[in-house]
Amino acid sequence: xxxxxxxxxxxxxxxxxxxxxxxxxxxxxxxxxxxxxxxxxxxxxxxxxxxxxxxxx
Amino acid sequence: xxxxxxxxxxxxxxxxxxxxxxxxxxxxxxxxxxxxxxxxxxxxxxxxxxxxxxxxxxxxxxxxxxxxxxxxxxxxxxxxxxxxxxxxxxxxxxxxxxxxxxxxxxxxxxxxxxxxxxxxxxxxxxxxxxxxxxxxxxxxxxxxxxxxxxxxxxxxxxxxxxxxxxxxxxxxxxxxxxxxxxx
Numbered sequence: 259x260x261x262x263x264x265x266x267x268x269x270x271x272x273x274x275x276x277x278x279x280x281x282x283x284x285x286x287x288x289x290x291x292x293x294x295x296x297x298x299x300x301x302x303x304x305x306x307x308x309x310x311x312x313x314x315x
Numbered sequence: 316x317x318x319x320x321x322x323x324x325x326x327x328x329x330x331x332x333x334x335x336x337x338x339x340x341x342x343x344x345x346x347x348x349x350x351x352x353x354x355x356x357x358x359x360x361x362x363x364x365x366x367x368x369x370x371x372x373x374x375x376x377x378x379x380x381x382x383x384x385x386x387x388x389x390x391x392x393x394x395x396x397x398x399x400x401x402x403x404x405x406x407x408x409x410x411x412x413x414x415x416x417x418x419x420x421x422x423x424x425x426x427x428x429x430x431x432x433x434x435x436x437x438x439x440x441x442x443x444x445x446x447x448x449x450x451x452x453x454x455x456x457x458x459x460x461x462x463x464x465x466x467x468x469x470x471x472x473x474x475x476x477x478x479x480x481x482x483x484x485x486x487x488x489x490x491x492x493x494x495x496x497x498x
Binding site: 275276278279280282283284286287290291292293295296298299300302303304306307310 | 318319322325326329330331333334337338347350351354355358419420434435438439440466469470473475
Protein backbone atom coordinates (compact mmCIF):
# COMPACT_ATOMS: atom_id res chain seq x y z
CA UNK A 259 0.00 0.00 0.00
CA UNK A 260 1.00 3.59 -0.56
CA UNK A 261 0.79 4.40 3.13
CA UNK A 262 3.29 1.73 3.99
CA UNK A 263 5.86 2.73 1.37
CA UNK A 264 5.40 6.39 2.31
CA UNK A 265 6.19 5.55 5.89
CA UNK A 266 9.17 3.51 4.85
CA UNK A 267 10.55 6.36 2.76
CA UNK A 268 10.19 8.74 5.65
CA UNK A 269 11.99 6.37 7.99
CA UNK A 270 14.87 5.80 5.61
CA UNK A 271 15.05 9.56 5.08
CA UNK A 272 15.50 9.99 8.83
CA UNK A 273 18.12 7.30 8.73
CA UNK A 274 20.00 9.11 5.97
CA UNK A 275 19.90 12.40 7.90
CA UNK A 276 21.05 10.60 11.03
CA UNK A 277 23.95 9.06 9.16
CA UNK A 278 24.80 12.38 7.51
CA UNK A 279 24.99 14.05 10.92
CA UNK A 280 27.07 11.24 12.33
CA UNK A 281 29.51 11.19 9.44
CA UNK A 282 29.95 14.96 9.52
CA UNK A 283 30.54 14.81 13.24
CA UNK A 284 33.01 11.96 12.79
CA UNK A 285 34.92 13.86 10.13
CA UNK A 286 35.12 16.92 12.36
CA UNK A 287 36.21 14.80 15.31
CA UNK A 288 38.82 12.87 13.36
CA UNK A 289 40.21 16.16 12.15
CA UNK A 290 40.82 17.25 15.74
CA UNK A 291 42.09 13.83 16.76
CA UNK A 292 44.72 13.90 14.06
CA UNK A 293 46.33 17.00 15.50
CA UNK A 294 49.70 16.37 17.02
CA UNK A 295 49.73 15.76 20.77
CA UNK A 296 50.93 19.02 22.35
CA UNK A 297 54.45 18.69 23.70
CA UNK A 298 53.34 20.06 27.09
CA UNK A 299 51.39 16.86 27.75
CA UNK A 300 54.30 14.62 26.83
CA UNK A 301 56.59 16.67 29.04
CA UNK A 302 54.08 16.59 31.88
CA UNK A 303 53.78 12.80 31.76
CA UNK A 304 57.53 12.38 31.45
CA UNK A 305 57.96 14.50 34.59
CA UNK A 306 55.26 12.58 36.46
CA UNK A 307 56.73 9.25 35.43
CA UNK A 308 60.18 10.36 36.53
CA UNK A 309 58.92 11.69 39.86
CA UNK A 310 56.82 8.58 40.45
CA UNK A 311 59.77 6.31 39.73
CA UNK A 312 61.95 8.19 42.17
CA UNK A 313 59.29 8.12 44.86
CA UNK A 314 58.76 4.35 44.70
CA UNK A 315 62.49 3.65 45.03
CA UNK B 316 50.39 -2.02 35.24
CA UNK B 317 53.68 -0.25 35.85
CA UNK B 318 54.14 3.50 35.56
CA UNK B 319 55.72 3.37 32.13
CA UNK B 320 52.87 1.34 30.69
CA UNK B 321 50.38 3.62 32.33
CA UNK B 322 52.13 6.67 30.94
CA UNK B 323 52.15 5.20 27.43
CA UNK B 324 48.47 4.33 27.72
CA UNK B 325 47.69 7.86 28.83
CA UNK B 326 49.59 9.26 25.86
CA UNK B 327 47.61 7.06 23.48
CA UNK B 328 44.35 8.48 24.84
CA UNK B 329 45.34 12.15 24.62
CA UNK B 330 43.97 12.62 21.07
CA UNK B 331 40.46 11.30 21.89
CA UNK B 332 40.46 13.21 25.19
CA UNK B 333 41.38 16.43 23.39
CA UNK B 334 38.79 15.88 20.69
CA UNK B 335 36.13 15.38 23.36
CA UNK B 336 37.28 18.37 25.39
CA UNK B 337 37.55 20.72 22.40
CA UNK B 338 34.13 19.69 21.14
CA UNK B 339 32.63 20.02 24.59
CA UNK B 340 34.07 23.43 25.47
CA UNK B 341 34.53 24.95 22.03
CA UNK B 342 37.84 26.39 23.15
CA UNK B 343 41.19 24.78 22.57
CA UNK B 344 42.94 26.47 25.48
CA UNK B 345 40.20 25.55 27.91
CA UNK B 346 40.10 22.05 26.49
CA UNK B 347 43.83 21.63 26.96
CA UNK B 348 43.52 22.79 30.56
CA UNK B 349 40.91 20.07 31.05
CA UNK B 350 43.12 17.46 29.44
CA UNK B 351 46.04 18.49 31.62
CA UNK B 352 43.90 18.30 34.76
CA UNK B 353 42.65 14.90 33.62
CA UNK B 354 46.17 13.57 33.12
CA UNK B 355 47.24 14.87 36.52
CA UNK B 356 44.24 13.33 38.27
CA UNK B 357 44.60 10.06 36.40
CA UNK B 358 48.25 9.89 37.35
CA UNK B 359 47.60 10.73 40.99
CA UNK B 360 44.89 8.05 41.14
CA UNK B 361 46.59 5.44 38.99
CA UNK B 362 46.60 2.98 41.89
CA UNK B 363 42.82 3.04 41.95
CA UNK B 364 42.47 2.24 38.25
CA UNK B 365 41.54 -1.41 37.84
CA UNK B 366 43.43 -3.01 34.96
CA UNK B 367 41.04 -4.83 32.69
CA UNK B 368 38.43 -2.11 32.93
CA UNK B 369 38.40 0.45 30.20
CA UNK B 370 40.98 3.15 30.73
CA UNK B 371 39.33 5.29 28.08
CA UNK B 372 36.00 5.37 29.92
CA UNK B 373 37.79 6.06 33.19
CA UNK B 374 39.68 9.00 31.66
CA UNK B 375 36.56 10.39 30.02
CA UNK B 376 34.79 10.25 33.36
CA UNK B 377 37.58 12.24 35.00
CA UNK B 378 37.58 14.80 32.19
CA UNK B 379 33.82 15.16 32.28
CA UNK B 380 33.80 15.67 36.06
CA UNK B 381 36.52 18.25 35.71
CA UNK B 382 34.55 19.98 32.97
CA UNK B 383 31.48 20.27 35.19
CA UNK B 384 33.52 21.53 38.12
CA UNK B 385 34.82 24.34 35.93
CA UNK B 386 31.48 24.68 34.13
CA UNK B 387 29.62 25.37 37.37
CA UNK B 388 32.16 27.99 38.31
CA UNK B 389 31.79 29.64 34.94
CA UNK B 390 28.12 28.90 34.47
CA UNK B 391 27.03 32.45 33.95
CA UNK B 392 29.81 33.04 31.48
CA UNK B 393 28.87 29.92 29.57
CA UNK B 394 25.19 30.79 29.54
CA UNK B 395 26.02 34.17 28.08
CA UNK B 396 28.17 32.58 25.48
CA UNK B 397 25.71 31.09 23.02
CA UNK B 398 27.58 31.59 19.81
CA UNK B 399 30.50 33.28 21.49
CA UNK B 400 31.94 29.91 22.43
CA UNK B 401 32.13 28.94 18.81
CA UNK B 402 33.63 32.25 17.81
CA UNK B 403 36.55 31.63 20.13
CA UNK B 404 37.54 28.30 18.69
CA UNK B 405 41.09 28.41 17.52
CA UNK B 406 41.41 25.18 15.58
CA UNK B 407 44.06 25.91 12.99
CA UNK B 408 42.21 28.52 10.99
CA UNK B 409 45.25 28.76 8.76
CA UNK B 410 44.66 25.30 7.35
CA UNK B 411 42.49 24.66 4.34
CA UNK B 412 39.24 22.78 4.53
CA UNK B 413 38.30 23.86 8.01
CA UNK B 414 35.12 25.73 7.19
CA UNK B 415 33.14 22.61 7.97
CA UNK B 416 34.97 22.30 11.25
CA UNK B 417 33.84 25.76 12.29
CA UNK B 418 30.29 25.05 11.14
CA UNK B 419 30.25 21.94 13.27
CA UNK B 420 31.76 23.75 16.25
CA UNK B 421 29.13 26.47 15.94
CA UNK B 422 26.38 23.91 15.79
CA UNK B 423 27.73 21.93 18.75
CA UNK B 424 27.94 25.10 20.83
CA UNK B 425 24.22 25.59 20.32
CA UNK B 426 23.28 22.20 21.74
CA UNK B 427 22.35 21.97 25.41
CA UNK B 428 25.41 20.66 27.19
CA UNK B 429 23.80 17.38 28.30
CA UNK B 430 22.82 16.61 24.72
CA UNK B 431 26.21 17.70 23.43
CA UNK B 432 28.15 15.40 25.73
CA UNK B 433 25.85 12.44 25.02
CA UNK B 434 26.21 12.91 21.29
CA UNK B 435 29.98 13.32 21.49
CA UNK B 436 30.41 10.21 23.61
CA UNK B 437 28.21 7.95 21.50
CA UNK B 438 28.49 9.28 17.96
CA UNK B 439 32.06 10.56 17.97
CA UNK B 440 34.03 8.90 20.77
CA UNK B 441 32.89 5.34 20.04
CA UNK B 442 31.39 4.81 23.47
CA UNK B 443 28.44 2.47 23.82
CA UNK B 444 25.17 3.85 25.15
CA UNK B 445 25.89 1.87 28.33
CA UNK B 446 29.36 3.36 28.75
CA UNK B 447 28.05 6.87 28.09
CA UNK B 448 25.32 6.28 30.68
CA UNK B 449 27.90 5.30 33.30
CA UNK B 450 30.13 8.25 32.43
CA UNK B 451 27.23 10.71 32.67
CA UNK B 452 25.60 9.01 35.65
CA UNK B 453 22.19 8.67 34.01
CA UNK B 454 20.03 5.86 32.62
CA UNK B 455 20.75 4.33 29.23
CA UNK B 456 17.36 5.51 27.98
CA UNK B 457 18.24 9.07 28.95
CA UNK B 458 21.43 8.89 26.90
CA UNK B 459 19.53 7.49 23.93
CA UNK B 460 16.96 10.25 23.98
CA UNK B 461 19.63 12.93 24.42
CA UNK B 462 21.59 11.54 21.49
CA UNK B 463 18.48 11.45 19.32
CA UNK B 464 17.52 15.00 20.22
CA UNK B 465 21.09 16.18 19.69
CA UNK B 466 21.25 14.54 16.25
CA UNK B 467 17.95 16.07 15.20
CA UNK B 468 18.97 19.53 16.41
CA UNK B 469 22.38 19.23 14.78
CA UNK B 470 20.75 18.23 11.52
CA UNK B 471 18.65 21.40 11.70
CA UNK B 472 21.61 23.57 12.57
CA UNK B 473 23.68 22.10 9.76
CA UNK B 474 20.72 22.33 7.39
CA UNK B 475 20.68 18.60 6.89
CA UNK B 476 17.09 18.32 7.96
CA UNK B 477 15.25 18.81 4.72
CA UNK B 478 16.15 17.78 1.23
CA UNK B 479 15.21 21.24 -0.05
CA UNK B 480 17.92 22.79 2.11
CA UNK B 481 20.65 20.55 0.88
CA UNK B 482 23.01 22.87 -0.89
CA UNK B 483 26.47 21.63 -0.03
CA UNK B 484 25.99 17.87 0.06
CA UNK B 485 24.96 16.58 -3.37
CA UNK B 486 25.68 12.96 -2.52
CA UNK B 487 23.50 13.01 0.55
CA UNK B 488 20.91 15.00 -1.34
CA UNK B 489 20.82 12.33 -4.00
CA UNK B 490 20.44 9.68 -1.36
CA UNK B 491 17.59 11.60 0.24
CA UNK B 492 15.64 12.18 -2.97
CA UNK B 493 12.78 9.74 -3.42
CA UNK B 494 13.33 7.55 -6.44
CA UNK B 495 9.83 8.20 -7.75
CA UNK B 496 9.83 11.84 -8.80
CA UNK B 497 6.78 14.00 -9.12
CA UNK B 498 7.47 14.94 -12.71
